[in-house]
Amino acid sequence: MLVCQTPLRVSFLGGGTDLPEYYKNADKPGKVISTAINKYTYVVVNRLYRKQWVCNYSKKEICNSIDDIQHEYIRETLKHFKIDFGLEITTLADIPSEGSGLASSSSILVGLIHAVGTLIKADLNLIDIAHLACHIEMEILKKPIGKQDQFAVSYGGFNAITFKKSGRVLINKLEIDETLENMLVLVNTGIHRNSSDILTDQRKNTQRKVQKYNRMAEYVEEGLYHLKKKEYIEFGFDITNSMRIKQELAKNIINDKITQLVSRCAQKIIGYKICGAGGGGYLLFMTEDSQGLQSKFPELDTFRIRFDNQGSRIIFNNEK
Numbered sequence: 001m002l003v004c005q006t007p008l009r010v011s012f013l014g015g016g017t018d019l020p021e022y023y024k025n026a027d028k029p030g031k032v033i034s035t036a037i038n039k040y041t042y043v044v045v046n047r048l049y050r051k052q053w054v055c056n057y058s059k060k061e062i063c064n065s066i067d068d069i070q071h072e073y074i075r076e077t078l079k080h081f082k083i084d085f086g087l088e089i090t091t092l093a094d095i096p097s098e099g100s101g102l103a104s105s106s107s108i109l110v111g112l113i114h115a116v117g118t119l120i121k122a123d124l125n126l127i128d129i130a131h132l133a134c135h136i137e138m139e140i141l142k143k144p145i146g147k148q149d150q151f152a153v154s155y156g157g158f159n160a161i162t163f164k165k166s167g168r169v170l171i172n173k174l175e176i177d178e179t180l181e182n183m184l185v186l187v188n189t190g191i192h193r194n195s196s197d198i199l200t201d202q203r204k205n206t207q208r209k210v211q212k213y214n215r216m217a218e219y220v221e222e223g224l225y226h227l228k229k230k231e232y233i234e235f236g237f238d239i240t241n242s243m244r245i246k247q248e249l250a251k252n253i254i255n256d257k258i259t260q261l262v263s264r265c266a267q268k269i270i271g272y273k274i275c276g277a278g279g280g281g282y283l284l285f286m287t288e289d290s291q292g293l294q295s296k297f298p299e300l301d302t303f304r305i306r307f308d309n310q311g312s313r314i315i316f317n318n319e320k
Contacts, residue, residue, distance in 0.1 A: 003316040004043045004115035007036035007308040008095075008102040009152035010186070010275060010284055012241050014220040014236075015209040016249060019145030020138075022213050023163040031161035031220045033227075035176075036156040036308040038127045039094045041104060043111035045119055047197025047319075048086030053078070053179045056090040073105070076136045077112040081120055089115075095301075099192040101276025103149035109133045110154045114312045119319055126311055130169070144200045160224055174224075180232050181306055183270070183286050185293050188301040189258060191280025212245050219245075236271025236286040243273040265296045 014032035017023060023030035048054065055061040055071050066083065069075035074089055091108050098104070110133050117124045125133070137143045146168060151161055155171055162170040219242040226234040231295040247254045253274065261283060262272055271286040287293045294302045 001044065001046045001128070001316065002115055002119055002314060002319050004045075004108045004111040004118070004312060005040050005315045006043070006111040006114065006153050007058065007156060007310075008035050008039045008041070008100070008104060009036050009149060010102065010184070010305065011148060011152070012239055012273070012284075013149065014221045016248065017213055017217045017220075018161075018163050020146070022210070024165050026210065026214065026217075028214070028217060029165065030146075031217055032161050033159070033174075033220055033223050034148060034152045034161065035158040036152055036311060037102070038306040038308050039102065039303075040308075041107040041111055042090075043108065043115045044088075044090040044092070045115045046088045046090075047119075047204055048088055050086050051084075052086045053292070054086075054088040056088070072141055073109045073112055073136070076140055077109070077116055080113075080132070080136065081116050081122065083116065083120070087116075095188075096192075099276075099281050100188075101274065101281030102186075103153055103276070104133070106133060106137065106145075106149035107153045109136060110150060110312050114154075114314065118314055118317065126154045126156075127151075127169075127171075129312065147171040154312050157309045158307050160220070165182055174227060176227065176307065177230070180227075180235070182304070183232060183236070183288060184305050185285045185287060185290050186275070186303055186305060187261065187283045187285060187297055188273075189261060189280050189283055190300060191255075191257060209249060211258040212248060216242055216245055227312040232286075233270050236269075237272035239273050239284075239286065243271075244275070255279065258283065261297070265293050268293045268296070 011034040017030035018032055053063045055074050061071050066078045110129055113129050114134050130150040134147050147163055153170055157173045158176045160172040219238050223235055223238045255319055268287050268289050269285050273284050275282040275284055285293055290304055
């Protein structure tokens with residue numbers, strides 16, 4: 001048996017510039033600032049002594065052919081590695097993962113690649129795993145997504161990630177102290193949504209709204225300047241200003257409930273953004289009064305985060 005633990009992520013600035021429609025056509029590369037966090041997904045892989053594939057997630061599948069597996073990430077991972085022996089695969093998460101905006105889908109896929117790759121002793125490092133996850137999600141499954149999530153959760157840490165026109169991805173790990181960590185609170189909006197519609201709309205409009213994406217990329221540079229100087233309040237302002245531009249990139253990124261939640265704690269926040277594509281999932285708040293902000297939402301799931309510096313890792317392996 002083998003167990004892989006992979007972090008979720010929070011993206012601060014530059015989301016959308018990791019879409020190939022932007023970075024392959026813009027004058028400048030795409031760039032984001034994001035961090036892996038101390039909430040995780042888990043993939044458990046166990047050999048079976050029969051040629052059958054058992055998949056446990058929100059439902060259970062028992063299949064005699066890999067092609068019959070409905071869980072597309074499990075199916076495509078097994079197909080990529082040409083697995084010809086039986087496996088039981090279980091996926092778990094620390095928080096409800098569907099529509100969270102915290103990259104849970106990419107985290108699961110990275111964990112699957114890492115776990116199955118380790119099982120068969122494939123020669124893959126964390127960057128290789130991220131590239132393969134991008135290939136499966138974007139090219140095989142045609143998901144309307146960008147590249148930042150796969151690298152953020154695989155590599156771990158607080159990073160500035162650059163996406164070159166050539167397809168090359170550069171990761172600059174940043175040293176951030178606990179001051180910023182202590183200012184961050186995640187609030188579950190209670191809205192569960194499928195991000196595909198928003199992302200599809202966003203990708204269709206990328207070229208028409210290229211100036212807005214350019215401005216979001218500029219906020220990444222401003223954010224890096226403020227982080228270097230430990231000007232965290234100004235960094236929070238960058239996040240809010242970038243969020244205002246993000247709202248204009250596609251329909252339904254912001255809705256009435258999200259606006260109401262932000263209004264409830266307006267006096268306590270320095271910066272805020274909706275995580276992921278938008279429309280629901282988690283809101284990220286920056287505040288100098290984390291406990292006071294959390295008290296504003298007694299009926300909702302809220303938690304403070306810590307940065308994860310390890311990325312995806314194997315935490316149990318008796319297959320050695």
